Amino acid sequence: MRLLVVLLVFFAVVAKADPHSFSNSDIVSHPHLQLDLTADFDKKQLSGFVELDLEWHLPEARELVLDSRDLTVQRVMGRTAEGQWQALSHQFGKKQADHGQALIIGCPEQYNKVRVYYHTSPNASGLQWLSAEQTSEKTQPFMFSQSQSIHARSWIPLQDTPERRLTFSARIHTPKTLLAVMGADNSANLERDGDYQFEMPQPIPAYLIALAVGDLHFKAMSERTGVYAERAWLDKAVAEFGDTEQMMQVAGRMYGDYAWGRYDILVLPASFPFGGMENPRLSFITPTVIAGDKSLVSLIAHELAHSWSGNLVTNASWHELWLNEGFTNYVENRIMAAVYGEERALLERQLAVQELQAELPDLAPADTRLVTDYSGRDPDEAFTQVPYVKGMLLLQFLEQRFGREKFDAFLKHYFANFAFQSMTTERFLRYLRQTLLQDPDTVSFGEVLEWLNQPGLASTFVAPQSDAFVQVDRQASQWQQSDDLSKLQTTDWSIHQWLHFINQLSASVRPEQLAALDQAFGLSQSQNAEIASAWFAQAISRNYQSALPHIKTFLLQVGRRKFVVPLYQQLAAMPGGQAMALQIYQQAKAGYHPLTQVAVERVLKL
Ligand code: BES
Numbered sequence: 001m002r003l004l005v006v007l008l009v010f011f012a013v014v015a016k017a018d019p020h021s022f023s024n025s026d027i028v029s030h031p032h033l034q035l036d037l038t039a040d041f042d043k044k045q046l047s048g049f050v051e052l053d054l055e056w057h058l059p060e061a062r063e064l065v066l067d068s069r070d071l072t073v074q075r076v077m078g079r080t081a082e083g084q085w086q087a088l089s090h091q092f093g094k095k096q097a098d099h100g101q102a103l104i105i106g107c108p109e110q111y112n113k114v115r116v117y118y119h120t121s122p123n124a125s126g127l128q129w130l131s132a133e134q135t136s137e138k139t140q141p142f143m144f145s146q147s148q149s150i151h152a153r154s155w156i157p158l159q160d161t162p163e164r165r166l167t168f169s170a171r172i173h174t175p176k177t178l179l180a181v182m183g184a185d186n187s188a189n190l191e192r193d194g195d196y197q198f199e200m201p202q203p204i205p206a207y208l209i210a211l212a213v214g215d216l217h218f219k220a221m222s223e224r225t226g227v228y229a230e231r232a233w234l235d236k237a238v239a240e241f242g243d244t245e246q247m248m249q250v251a252g253r254m255y256g257d258y259a260w261g262r263y264d265i266l267v268l269p270a271s272f273p274f275g276g277m278e279n280p281r282l283s284f285i286t287p288t289v290i291a292g293d294k295s296l297v298s299l300i301a302h303e304l305a306h307s308w309s310g311n312l313v314t315n316a317s318w319h320e321l322w323l324n325e326g327f328t329n330y331v332e333n334r335i336m337a338a339v340y341g342e343e344r345a346l347l348e349r350q351l352a353v354q355e356l357q358a359e360l361p362d363l364a365p366a367d368t369r370l371v372t373d374y375s376g377r378d379p380d381e382a383f384t385q386v387p388y389v390k391g392m393l394l395l396q397f398l399e400q401r402f403g404r405e406k407f408d409a410f411l412k413h414y415f416a417n418f419a420f421q422s423m424t425t426e427r428f429l430r431y432l433r434q435t436l437l438q439d440p441d442t443v444s445f446g447e448v449l450e451w452l453n454q455p456g457l458a459s460t461f462v463a464p465q466s467d468a469f470v471q472v473d474r475q476a477s478q479w480q481q482s483d484d485l486s487k488l489q490t491t492d493w494s495i496h497q498w499l500h501f502i503n504q505l506s507a508s509v510r511p512e513q514l515a516a517l518d519q520a521f522g523l524s525q526s527q528n529a530e531i532a533s534a535w536f537a538q539a540i541s542r543n544y545q546s547a548l549p550h551i552k553t554f555l556l557q558v559g560r561r562k563f564v565v566p567l568y569q570q571l572a573a574m575p576g577g578q579a580m581a582l583q584i585y586q587q588a589k590a591g592y593h594p595l596t597q598v599a600v601e602r603v604l605k606l
């Protein structure tokens with residue numbers, strides 16, 4: 001019996017490596033697609049068609065199964081080998097929470113092309129439609145996509161699995177005053193005429209397909225880097241992100257030539273639900289990292305790093321997000337060290353470890369393993385510090401043991417060997433054993449497995465330690481004991497030291513002491529979003545009431561999930577706080593992205 005269960009589980013896993021896709025991509029796949037979509041801002045919908053080029057892998061197959069979510073399909077056509085288009089039947093499978101539903105297309109013969117005419121829902125989980133008032137300039141509307149993890153299916157019916165890759169071409173129709181951009185070659189669109197064409201010649205997974213439409217302007221930073229933004233952000237963003245070219249150069253030197261041609265940055269409205277999204281050739285970036293002093297540009301290093309880890313070598317399923325995000329955090333930190341020095345990189349590593357350690361107690365032990373199981377769950381829930389920071393720490397462990405030179409060579413070869421392919425942890429392990437682990441005296445296989453399979457941090461973890469933080473800790477305790485603010489010599493503190501100071505405030509700090517800090521340093525009004533959100537978290541947990549109006553203002557302006565979700569959670573946990581959290585949310589909700597709404601409603605139990 002036991003054996004039977006094990007076998008059944010084994011076959012289920014083998015048969016369906018990606019449980020978050022309904023598609024039958026092992027039987028028929030679409031290596032290329034063509035989009036023709038119109039953005040209608042009144043209806044908040046994209047409408048038009050997708051044409052899929054099909055490759056059939058089984059002679060008797062007569063069905064094409066796509067992923068979809070809240071799509072309305074008008075008709076489906078198939079093109080025969082002789083070039084004739086025929087109407088096809090289609091039906092939807094059962095709706096599954098957070099997954100959407102299968103779109104099953106009957107194919108009496110194995111068509112080489114299938115066209116689906118459809119339109120999206122105004123509530124599409126992967127799109128946000130902003131009215132003119134919700135933008136910085138307040139004169140034109142804005143829309144953008146966010147396809148990772150499984151939201152591409154809410155705006156394109158396709159095989160929405162990172163196991164497969166595709167190239168695409170697209171034509172996007174918009175109001176004439178707006179510009180459309182995609183994570184693709186944008187070069188055909190010099191004239192603003194409401195008719196835009198794109199080409200993506202490198203094969204990418206579906207979650208990297210991206211579109212934005214707005215009153216966008218462009219400014220070059222170098223030959224191959226530039227910024228798209230609303231006017232209000234354009235110059236500030238160009239100044240903030242001016243080191244992007246240098247980041248590309250150091251990354252290219254360490255990990256192999258940049259494979260995607262251009263690297264541009266799109267600055268989104270503050271409702272963008274993430275810090276950044278590594279859409280190929282065009283990272284989507286929150287304006288909350290434009291701090292004025294480059295203190296938060298590790299986010300650009302991060303999204304750029306995905307050009308190797310993630311976009312070239314791609315996690316095969318969302319269980320293995322660490323293969324994207326852990327590798328990327330590691331590469332990000334190396335880029336930061338090369339451009340801004342080892343000291344800053346060390347501080348950022350230490351802050352990352354602190355964030356991981358703060359989150360670990362809130363997670364189910366099984367979710368603190370690098371190889372996790374998100375079947376049946378919303379794969380966006382895998383977005384914790386575990387794949388990011390624990391994944392990075394595993395690679396840092398290997399780097400420390402083998403030395404930088406060997407480890408750099410290993411990674412460079414890894415990216416070259418598996419470029420444009422999907423990766424599993426098993427495959428990574430096999431490669432590791434064939435390469436670095438050939439020398440078993442430096443690192444044992446068991447030590448690597450401990451990192452992958454055991455909950456929490458591995459016994460070989462070495463905590464990063466920086467003097468700059470030790471100094472902050474010393475001053476902090478002197479201040480706390482004496483109530484004498486002159487003990488805090490903050491003039492030379494970096495943003496990182498401030499973050500450390502705020503996050504590590506001792507449990508015994510009293511609300512009056514917070515008030516004194518706030519008065520001296522204006523923390524509630526900080527224009528640095530990381531400082532503000534760290535400070536607000538402390539203010540709520542220590543019942544420092546004067547911060548509340550500032551927290552409200554922040555929650556009404558910013559929709560980045562990482563900031564707003566914990567704040568709502570904390571507010572709701574305060575005595576009498578649930579009503580206040582609800583009241584703020586009612587006011588803020590219309591400006592939030594659908595994904596932010598889902599996440600806030602989860603913590604407010606709505
Ligand atoms: N690819 C992620 C964003 C993502 C992850 C979207 C999982 C959906 C599901 C992106 O590269 C990212 O990691 N963003 C971080 C940036 C940070 C770690 C520098 C973010 O948004 O906070």
Ligand code: ZN
Nearest residue numbers: 302306325328
């Ligand atoms: Zn990332």
